[in-house]
Amino acid sequence: MSQPKAREQYAFDATVQSEIKIHPMNFPAQNVFDGGSAERLLASMPSRLTGLIERQAIATPDRRALISGSKTITYAELWQAIGRAKQLLKDASVVPGDRVMIVNENSIAAVAFIFAATALDAWASPINARMSAREIDACRSFSGCRTVVYTVGDSSSAADHAARAHASAYDDPVFGKVALAPTDMNARPEPVYPEKERQTAILLFSSGTTGAPKGVRLSHQSIMYMGGNMAELRKITPDDMFYNIAPLSHVIGLGAMLTTAIWAGGTTELVAQFRPDNFVAALHANRISYVMGVPTIFAKVIEYATASGLSLRSDRLRFIAVGGMPLDLTLKAQIENAFGLEIGNSYGMTEISPITRSPGATVGKTVGVPQPGIEIRIMREDGRNAAIGEPGEIWVKGPNLMLGYYKNDAANEEVRRPEGFMTTGDIGSIDQDGNLSLVGRTKDVIIRSGFNVYPVEVEAVLSQVPGVALVAVVGRAVDGNEEVIAYVQPTAGRQPKIAELEAWAKENLTAYKRPTEIILTNELPIGPTGKILKSVLKADLAGSSKQ
Template sequence: MSSVDEFTAAELLDGLPSRVHEVYAPFVRDIPDHPAFVEGGRSWSYRQFSEAVDAAAKDLSDLGVRPGDRVMIASENSVALGAMLFAASKLDAWGIAVNPRLSAREIDLIGTHSGARRALFNSALSKEAADHAKRVGAKIGAVGPFGGIGVGPLNEDAQAEPVERDGARQVAGLLYTSGTTGAPKGVMLSHRNLLVTGRVSGLLRQNRLTDRIYGVLPMSHIVGYSILLISTLMHGSTLHVVAKADPAALAHAIAEEGITSLFGVPATYQRLLEHKAVKGIRRLERGKLRLMSVAGAPLDLDLKKRIEDEFGIPLLNNYGITECSPGLSGVRSEHPVSDESVGPFLPGIEHRIVDGQGRTVATGEVGELHVRGPNVMLGYYRAPELTAAAIDGQGWFNTGDLARVNGEGHLYIAGRTKELIIRSGFNVYPAEVEAVLNAHDQVVQSAVVGRTVDGNEEVVAFVQLLPGARVSTEDLKAYAAQQLTSYKRPSEVVVLDALPSASTGKILKHQLREIAIARASAKTSDVAAAG
């Protein structure tokens, strides 16, 4: 039995702080000079980071941020982003971390839906954030010790949400997904949601004071926020902050900079191996690396074996969902597996697997996975109907995923009942991409599907054009690129005379997936024949 499995749900909750920004207080007191972060060669001690959070909180308050307000922060991974998220926590405000690589349309939708009191842009770190700041008329200044922060205009119409008397139920983070309708969907995660996930994650990975954890997954997404940022500081470890993924930098950090723990998506590991091949490296150095974890997309077993052979340690598969903060299951380091299992459920998680009529299926049979536990979200912001559809009266959350559990209690994900595409660990909802393509004046309709490629998924769009239309597929890709962040953009656009549909008019996406797969196979065959 793993040490994490020795804890009951009650024990996991016992002694938790009331707010996420309180997780690092014991280390500020006991080991204040221990490094909390390393960023660009600079080390930030726990004391220095705590002082930065306090200063940022004061400045946010001076900027009119009140308890219950929403604060949107567009930034790449950075100490500044972490400090501003914790500063929001100190003020009982809701932090909304967003990727600055989102388009203007996407940023504005989140700002409008959330009713953010202020929007902040880390212009010092990326051109994308600087462009957004300029577009909204933000004034460049400092927040705490961090310069180059674009401060957007005060939203005088913003209404503060009530502050919960029970601090554990106060919203700490509002994480946005696009939603199956293409409209923004804000996942309300409480302090307790995030804190219990942080504790379980640290226990599962046996985090130590001597650990240096590679922080490449964006804090604007749930793994980067809860597992990398919060859990690392909760256990006194050091977060090696990385603004943008770079396989060469990752290989160097593992070999030379003392990285002990890596959490990535399958594409993280795929790109490492591509880097090795391109550079003609005989073998990637393991350095002090003791733990490799993966989640966010289906794990190809060939990729798993190649990475394990390369580094000589297991690649541990995990499963979670934003609405569950995110952890639901994980392979234990003491009991690695060779198959595609995502491990046993984590402590505190109740589960049931049901058929279409809501009846529990037999062990080993596939059904829809429902879960319940202290990590399940409060709901979707300003969307009571969506919340009621996702969480029933007994607190069961419908993941929308098809799964099975074997006799040893290991979970296997069989597929998605939703049409969600997961690309490099990021959620892509077809409806959002379709809405952008359908807005083109020469497009009749479109349909978007996912296609598996090299341990990842890519976006393939099928479009039907108006008669006589002269727009090319490259024109459509360029059009989509103006309105969608990089991971949402179609890798391929295919023009059909008509999209396959049922008598009801519903587009038959399973047929489109078959076409997408066949096109990829044909290209592979052509390349092989040419070689």
């Protein structure tokens, strides 16, 4: 394998992306996979996240920055709106180190207040307005925020939460109507640091797919890395138009989409609530050149287009990417065939994103190669380094690693590993060319009769049966063992037979991996980011077993 270019001269192009270095380490692994140097990218960053918008406002003030519904604003208008949002926060007694919650659906107001809070060296904590009152109250109490901003002009859900909080309304010619909760004068600011890699910019609440929400602290450097890396890797230009369907309360929506477009001076269309018909209309109107989302989003688009007899081809669209959850090969082929484009993939998590990305199409089920500054170890259960192609737990570190879980030392210790690494909790393998493949999660593994069953493998097999739209596999505890349970959502107008699914599983899976039960369901539970909520399915199984 060729060695990567010198760290000082690292170039962001497809050639260098394939040059993955393997070098010796003393403990605990012999192999570390890294993507080369990130020094040039890090040096090109401003000291704070808002500096990215200031750059564009100075260089190209009249270029379109954001589209939301019928409103379009330029970078100059966005920069000025952030200034007014900053003043509202100052008037609410927000000081450096405070936390500011922004209860929102994707909107210009949400962007303005996220950046305004970080410009004050406060921590912006965007929260999806479609969360329940109980969930939002829990996040507010936990964060100890100075105030809460509700984007009431763009979200009826945010307006409902604002009314409950007795928030005061304000109106702005650019970002529209917002409401601010009464100031909490007992809020205590956290320490502030001048370095972009030390100062918290964003506090995201993430449960991933495994448990209770945690407050993840992301630095200014971390958020800028998400955007800068993507912009250079995938050659984003000012002419690109991003269709942002991921919530700004998620790293895909905030980092991989919004910050990427801003880094390159492109345009972002903010989509408050995803609808397949609106997506297809935007596609046909040539309003999309770049889109990224979880695979289930694209499955819904294809289902709608097929049922409506509509094409998904567009002269303007040039890049489709997925992230956030595994992509099975059947759906990958369907997406590529429908859009006429090869699909890009990536792997990351709220705590560190990206870990791997592809500059273009990926190989099979791989999710890209390590990015500049990212180091990966694949660790076996016995603590030794996994061989090339052998699955193991994925450990990572890099310049975009989270600063830690807020007020949760136990969680920090749980993921911390030697030499600055953290465990992702995912199982994966790396091939000879540096491509990472995901096998499953350590906590999702189903142990059946002493054998490990990875749900993603079973899901990939069942999804190949005609008439299957989505599959979710979970474990069900029985006396001293676990059973494999598969939930299958049919495509519209199709109803695969359980016997057909069982026969396919028998042909393509060894005995211990085959589902004990296959359950057909009209609709799998999907969260606001498009991920299948397996916790709901497990709860359903647990409830059924008690009856």
